[in-house]
Amino acid sequence: MHRILCSLLMLLLPIGIGAGITTSPLAAEEELFPLESVRPGLTGYGLSVFEGAEPERFEVEILGVWRNTQPSTSVILARLSGKGLEATGVVAGMSGSPVYVDGRLLGAVAFSWLFANEAVAGITPIEQMRRLSAWAPPVSSSVAYGAPLELRDLVSGSLSWQQVLEPMRSLQGAGPESAVSGVQWSTVGFGSATQRKLAVELGSLAPAGLASDTGDLELAAGSSVAGVLVDGDLRLAVTGTVTERRGDEILAFGHPFLGVGPLRLPMATSEVVTVFSSRMSSFKITNLGAVVGAFEMDRAAGIRGRVGAEAPMTPLIVRISGLVDREFELRVARLPLLTPTLVAISALGSLEAASQSTGSQGLDLRARFDLAEWGELEIRQSFDGELASQEAAFYLFAFTSFFLNNRFENVSLDSIEIELIQYAEPRTARLVGAHVSQTLVRPGDRIELVVDLQAYRGGAFRASLSLDVPTGLPEGRYSLLVGDGISVDVARLEVEKTEPQTFLQALRFLRSFHSRRELVALGVFRGEGLSVGGEVLPQLPASVRSLWSAAPSSSATPLHLAVAQESVIELDLPVEGIVRVDLKVQREGPLKEEPAAGDSPATGRELHQSAPTSPGGEDGSHPNRQPDEELM
Numbered sequence: 001m002h003r004i005l006c007s008l009l010m011l012l013l014p015i016g017i018g019a020g021i022t023t024s025p026l027a028a029e030e031e032l033f034p035l036e037s038v039r040p041g042l043t044g045y046g047l048s049v050f051e052g053a054e055p056e057r058f059e060v061e062i063l064g065v066w067r068n069t070q071p072s073t074s075v076i077l078a079r080l081s082g083k084g085l086e087a088t089g090v091v092a093g094m095s096g097s098p099v100y101v102d103g104r105l106l107g108a109v110a111f112s113w114l115f116a117n118e119a120v121a122g123i124t125p126i127e128q129m130r131r132l133s134a135w136a137p138p139v140s141s142s143v144a145y146g147a148p149l150e151l152r153d154l155v156s157g158s159l160s161w162q163q164v165l166e167p168m169r170s171l172q173g174a175g176p177e178s179a180v181s182g183v184q185w186s187t188v189g190f191g192s193a194t195q196r197k198l199a200v201e202l203g204s205l206a207p208a209g210l211a212s213d214t215g216d217l218e219l220a221a222g223s224s225v226a227g228v229l230v231d232g233d234l235r236l237a238v239t240g241t242v243t244e245r246r247g248d249e250i251l252a253f254g255h256p257f258l259g260v261g262p263l264r265l266p267m268a269t270s271e272v273v274t275v276f277s278s279r280m281s282s283f284k285i286t287n288l289g290a291v292v293g294a295f296e297m298d299r300a301a302g303i304r305g306r307v308g309a310e311a312p313m314t315p316l317i318v319r320i321s322g323l324v325d326r327e328f329e330l331r332v333a334r335l336p337l338l339t340p341t342l343v344a345i346s347a348l349g350s351l352e353a354a355s356q357s358t359g360s361q362g363l364d365l366r367a368r369f370d371l372a373e374w375g376e377l378e379i380r381q382s383f384d385g386e387l388a389s390q391e392a393a394f395y396l397f398a399f400t401s402f403f404l405n406n407r408f409e410n411v412s413l414d415s416i417e418i419e420l421i422q423y424a425e426p427r428t429a430r431l432v433g434a435h436v437s438q439t440l441v442r443p444g445d446r447i448e449l450v451v452d453l454q455a456y457r458g459g460a461f462r463a464s465l466s467l468d469v470p471t472g473l474p475e476g477r478y479s480l481l482v483g484d485g486i487s488v489d490v491a492r493l494e495v496e497k498t499e500p501q502t503f504l505q506a507l508r509f510l511r512s513f514h515s516r517r518e519l520v521a522l523g524v525f526r527g528e529g530l531s532v533g534g535e536v537l538p539q540l541p542a543s544v545r546s547l548w549s550a551a552p553s554s555s556a557t558p559l560h561l562a563v564a565q566e567s568v569i570e571l572d573l574p575v576e577g578i579v580r581v582d583l584k585v586q587r588e589g590p591l592k593e594e595p596a597a598g599d600s601p602a603t604g605r606e607l608h609q610s611a612p613t614s615p616g617g618e619d620g621s622h623p624n625r626q627p628d629e630e631l632m
Contacts (some may be wrong), residue, residue, distance in 0.1 A: 003012045004307070005554040008419055010562070013021055014525060024435075025187055025240065027257075031104050032104055032105050032106075032126050032127065033100070033101045033102060033104035033105065033106040033126075035065065035074060035076070035125045035126070035127060036228065036432075037102075038062060038064075038065050038076055038106070039062065039120075039126070040062060040064045040289060041061070041062065042061075042062040042101050042291055043059070043060065043061050043062070044059075044060045044099055044100050044101035044106060044276070045057050045058065045059055045060055045063070045099070045100055045472075046058050046059075046060050046080065046098060046099040046100070046109060046222075047097060047098050047100075047221060047222030048083075048091075048094050048097035048109075048222055048224075048241050049092075049222065049223060049224045049270075049272045049284075050083050050084075050091075050269070050272060050275055050284075051272055051273070051274060051275075052271055052272065053217050053224070053269075053271040053272075055220070055221065055222025055223060055224070056083060056222075056434055057082065057083075058080055058081065058082040058083045058085055058097075059080065059081045060078050060079070060080055060081075060099050060101075060143045060445070061078060061079045061081070062077075062078050063075065063077040063078055063079060063120070064076075064077055065077070066122070068491060069217050071538075072474050073128065073300065073301075074125065075110070075122045075123065075124065075125075076103065076106065076107060076122070076123040076124075076125060077120060077121075077122060077123070078099065078120070078121055078123055078551065079119060079120055079121075080109070080119040080120075081119065081300075082123055084275065084277075085119040086119065087118045087276060087277060088119070088277045088282035089112065089116050089118070089282055090109065090112035090116070090119050090120070090121045090277075090282075091275055091279070091282045091284055092183065092184040092230075092281055092282065093183070093184035093224065093239050093240060093241065093283060093284035093286065094109050094121075094240075094241055094274070095108070095110060095111075095181055095183045095184075095240035095241060095244060095252075095253045095254055095255060095303065096108045096109065096110075096225070096240045096241035096242060096243045096252040096253045096254050097109040097222060097243070098222055098241075098242075098243045098244060099123055099314040100304075104230070105126050105243075105244065106123065106125070106126060107123040107124050107125045107126045107128075107129070107243075107254065108123060108124050108126070108129060108243040108251075108252075108253070108254030108302065109121045109122075109123055109241070109254060110122050110123060110124045110181065110243075110253070110254035110255045110302075111181050111255060112281075113278065113281060114136075114280055114281055123254070124254035124255065124301055124302060126243070126244070128300075128301040128302075129243060129244070129254065129301045129302045129534045130251070130387055131299075131301060131557060132297050132301060132302060132303075132304040133249065133251075135261070135262070135297045135304075136262075137262065137296040137297065137306075137309075137452045137626060139186055148502065148578060153304075153403060154395075154399060154510070154513070154542070155397045156487070158308060159394040159397065159398060160550060161197055161200075161201065161390075162201065163404045164341055164344055164345075164393070164394060164397050165197075165198070165201040165202070165341060165345075166201075167258070167337045167338050168185075168198075168201065168202055168338065168341060168478065170506070174231075179387070181253075181255045183238055183239070183240050183253065183255070183257075184206060184238070184239040184283055184284055184286070185198065185202050185205040185206070185236070185237075185238055185239075186205075186206055186207070186208035186226065186235075186236070186237045186238075186239050186286050186288065187205065187206075187207055187208060187234075187236050187237075188207070188208050188209060188210060188234065188235035188236075188268075188288060189233060189349065189353055190207075190234055190236070190345075190349040190352070190353070191236040191276060191352035191353055191357065193352055193357050193358050194345060194349045194352050194357065197345075197348075198345065201365050206276070206283045206284070206285055206286070207285070208235070208237070208239075208285065208286045208287060208288055209273070209286075209287040209288070210287055210288055210289075211269070211270070211271050211287040211289040211290075212287070217269035217270070217271060217289045217290070218269070219242050219245060219250060219269060219292065219293075220242060220245055220482070221239065221242055221243065221244055221245055222241060223242045223244075223269070223270075224239060224240075224241060224269070224271060224284070224286060225240060225241065225242050225250065225252050225267060225268070225269065225270060225301070225305075226238065226240075226267070226268045226270045226288055226289075227239075227240075227257060227265045227266070227267060227268075227295055227448050228266040228268050228288070228291060228340065229265075229329060229332065229333045229335075229342055230331070230332055230333070230342055230345075230346055231266065231291070231305045231313060231330065231331045231332075231532055232316075232328070232330035232331050233328040233329055233330060233350075233353075234328065234330055234346060234349050234350065234353065236256060236342070236345070236379035237268065237270075237288055239270055239284070239286055239288075239511060240252050240253045240303075241253075243302065248293070248306050248307040248308055248309075248518065249304065249305075249306055249508040250267065250293070250295075250304065250305040250307065251302055251303075251304055252295075252302060252303050252304075252305065253302045253303045253600065254301070254302050255300070255301075256299060256300055256301075256302070256303070257295070257298045257303050258298055258335070258337060258338070259298060259299065259300065260325070260335075260337060261297065261298060261299060262296065262297060262298075263295065263296065263297070263298050263335060263413060264294055264295075264296065264311035264312065264333075264334060264335075265294060265295040265298075265305075265311055265333055265335065266291045266293075266294055266311045266313065266333065267291065267292060267293040267294050267295050267305045267307075267309075267311075267424045268288055268289055268290060268291045268292060269288075269289030269290060269292055270286050270287065270288055270289055271286065271287045271289065272284045272285070272286050272540060273285045273286065273287060275555070278395060287417065292307055292308075293305050293306050293307040293308055293309045294306060294309035294310055294311035294438060295311070296309060311334070313331035313332060313333055313334060313336055314331065314332050314333075314335055314339065314413055314414070314416065315329075315330075315331055315413060315414075315415045315416070316329075316330040316332050316343065316415070316416045316417075317329060317330070317416070317417045317418065318330065318346065318347055318350035318418045318420070319417075319418065319420070320351060320353075320354040320355060320420050320422065321419065321420075321421050321422070322364075322420075322421045322422035322423055323355050323422045323423075323424065324354050324355045324422075326350075326353075326355075327352035328346075328350040328353070328354075330346050330350075332346060334413075336404040336405055337405075339400060339404055340396075340397045340398075340400040340401035340405075341397065341405065342465065343396050343397065343400045343416060344393040344394065344396050344400075345393065345398035347392065347393055347396055347418055347420065348389055348390070348392075348393045350420075351389055351392075351420055351422070352389075355422055356422075357387065357389040357417045358386075358389065359427055360382075360386050360388075360425060361388050361389070361422060361423060361424065361425065361426065362382070362383070362384045362388060362422070362423030362425060362426050362427045362428075362574075363382065363383045363384070363387075363388045363392050363420055363421065363422055363423070363425075364381075364382050364420070364421040364423075364517075365379070365380065365381045365382070365383065365392045365395060365396075365418070365419070365420055366378070366379070366380050366418070366419040366421075367379050367380075367396060367399070367416065367417065367418045368416070368417045369399070369400075369413060369416055370413070370414040370415040370416070371403060371411055371412070371413065372411070372412040372413075372414050372505075373412075373415070374409075374411060374503070374506075377399075377507065377510060377511065379395075379399060379510075379513070380515045380517070381486075381513055381515045381516065381518040382427075382428075382517050382574035383394055383395075383516075383574075384426035384427055384428040384456070385426050385428075387404060388426070389411070391627050392420065396418065399510075400413070400416075402510075406503060406506065408500075408501075408502055408503035408506065409503040411503070418464075419551060424492060424566075425456075425457075426456050427456055427573040427574060428456055428516065428572070428573070428574045428575065429453040429454060429455045429456060429461075429571075429573055429575045429576070430453065430454045430456075430573055430575075430576055430577055431451060431452075431453055431482070431483055431484065431576065431578065431579060432452050432453065432454050432460075432576030432577070433451070433452040433579060434451045434452065434480075434482045434579050434581050435447050435449075435450055435581065435618070436448065436450070436451060436581055436583065437449075438481070439582070439583050439584060440583070440584050440586060441469045441478075441583050441584070441585055441586070442469065442473065442585070442586060442587065443469055443470060443585065444469060444471045445468070445469045446466060446467070446468050446469075447466075447467050447469065447583075448464055448465070448466055448467075448549065449464060449466075449467055449480065449482065449521055449567075449581070450462055450463075450464045451464070451465075451482060451519060453575060455573075461616075463519055463569065463571060464521070465521055465569055467480075467521060467523075467565070467567055468565075468586070469583075470518070470523065470564045470565050472564075473525060473564060473585045474525065474585065474587075475585050475587050476525070476526065476584070476585060476588060477525065477526070477582055477584060477585075478523060478524075478525045478564070478582075478584070478585045479519070479523070479524050479525070479580050479581065479582050479583070480521050480522065480523055480524075480580065480581040480582075480583065481522040481524060481578060481579075481580055482519070482520070482521045482522075482547050482578065482579050482580070483519075483520065483575075483577055483578025484514075484516045484519065484520070484574070484575045484576050484578065485513070485514025485515045485516055485517070485518040485519075485520050485577065486514065486515075486516055487576070487577065487578040488512050488520040488521075488522050488578060489512075489514055489516065489520075491522060491578065491599045492522060493564065495522075495524055496572050498565060500564075501576070511533065514568065515574075516574035516575060516576065517570055517571055517572075517573070517574050517575075518569070518571070519568070519569050519570075519575055519623055520566065520567070520568050521565075521566070521567045521568075521570050522563060522566050523563065524560060524561050524562070524563055525562060525564055525565065525566040525569075525585075533583070544600070572605040
């Protein structure tokens with residue numbers, strides 16, 4: 001009786017009855033239409049949401065099979081029509097739309113081509129999607145699979161939006177031979193500037209809203225479904241279509257999301273406001289609904305989820321102050337590959353929603369990362385200029401990426417708190433010179449270091465440090481590298497040339513980083529040593545160094561310079577630049593200054609320094625002058 005009723009329903013569908021179908025015409029145990037039976041000229045229909053929440057029918061004409069596009073993988077090519085597809089082409093958000101031939105499930109709409117003159121789509125066979133059910137769900141959501149950043153990347157400031165958003169671009173190559181997936185990126189609450197940055201890299205990006213009554217939305221074959229990446233006061237989601245529902249199991253998309261295998265991603269309902277036609281790629285404008293489950297498997301043939309499953313998210317608080325006071329409560333998906341990107345764009349989006357994210361300005365960043373059993377790590381940094389907000393976002397990306405994708409430990413990021421203090425204009429002062437009260441010194445002497453600074457659109461001023469010459473210094477040249485915290489940190493990396501070998505060493509190193517608000521004097525002298533096992537061993541006897549060099553391990557790096565001291569003062573505004581001041585250490589005999597070239601003996605204790613670095617390029621990078629070993 002059941003099959004008779006289904007056959008009658010199929011006879012009625014072509015004359016317009018059943019336009020608002022919410023499930024496939026057969027139950028979950030229906031027969032599938034096998035790939036080997038696919039022939040050109042076959043006709044069928046598909047289901048997708050074009051308005052509201054009810055799936056509607058569109059027509060399908062099979063063009064043929066594109067065989068072995070990848071090993072053991074074939075794609076069905078079809079021409080779609082109806083529901084305005086002749087004009088819009090394949091619509092972003094249709095990924096996963098089920099296609100039926102002879103009342104049997106054939107597969108899912110997966111990809112199309114930009115600027116196509118007709119709605120030709122690639123269909124992933126349902127046999128390939130059903131294999132997703134054989135994979136077990138993940139035990140943990142914290143498996144790291146992103147590309148790790150090295151410690152020097154955290155202070156170099158050499159990232160770009162392409163690097164930050166690259167993990168989210170993987171969907172653009174989901175189809176074969178330059179085809180693009182039919183997935184739709186949707187944002188709620190993000191401003192136009194942030195959306196433009198995302199759109200440049202992601203392509204199919206559309207603003208979305210929130211569904212007014214999410215309780216009535218159900219997931220069935222053809223329903224709109226979303227994977228939630230950012231939730232709370234701002235939302236970012238990737239939207240597609242349910243291919244098949246069997247019990248609580250959901251198959252969707254017909255192509256990979258990230259292709260990472262096991263994952264935990266919140267799964268939400270969605271409704272469609274309208275379809276927006278575009279010559280490049282048409283898309284659906286959606287309202288995002290409630291989270292009702294979780295996606296748990298992500299492979300080449302699609303993505304699998306379960307209604308009722310849970311996917312933990314990382315709480316993220318972003319506080320904006322200075323020009324306006326605003327607080328955003330957010331949650332970001334725990335996907336090590338994507339979480340750093342999500343943190344960066346959430347901070348930028350919050351700043352834009354509260355005030356502004358573009359234009360010349362000043363920003364002070366403070367962030368606290370809760371690393372579970374590893375404790376908390378706080379970072380501070382200042383940014384100024386046209387790219388201030390972008391540099392702050394990159395800084396957050398770099399640290400989050402290192403925590404989640406480091407090569408030492410599987411680290412859980414339990415929560416993040418970010419504070420962005422905004423200023424109406426840049427404040428960074430340029431370091432133009434430095435001098436000391438005396439250049440000929442004995443170990444243990446106290447000297448005064450005076451630094452000359454040039455304020456942004458203001459006059460010159462000075463800052464000073466009192467330094468005690470280290471007692472253990474050998475005779476000879478002793479150089480002070482004086483500059484902003486970032487530039488001196490970069491110089492220290494070059495001097496010590498060490499790479500942590502444990503996460504604990506890495507944390508200790510991260511906690512030693514300085515901000516641009518800190519004026520740092522780093523004392524450096526020539527001393528032969530080694531960098532071994534993530535630790536610096538300065539001033540080693542030649543016999544010890546030779547033993548290490550003779551050992552088969554290549555973990556020891558020779559060092560020719562050693563850090564003797566580090567002194568820091570905090571300024572009221574950021575500073576940029578680095579200079580070197582040279583001293584001469586004399587341990588015995590009377591101190592006698594040698595006059596500088598062109599000076600009389602009476603003025604021989606004047607400035608001995610290298611020229612300061614320039615204040616940075618047009619790309620917003622900071623100056624990084626490296627220490628000159630030959631001069632040491």
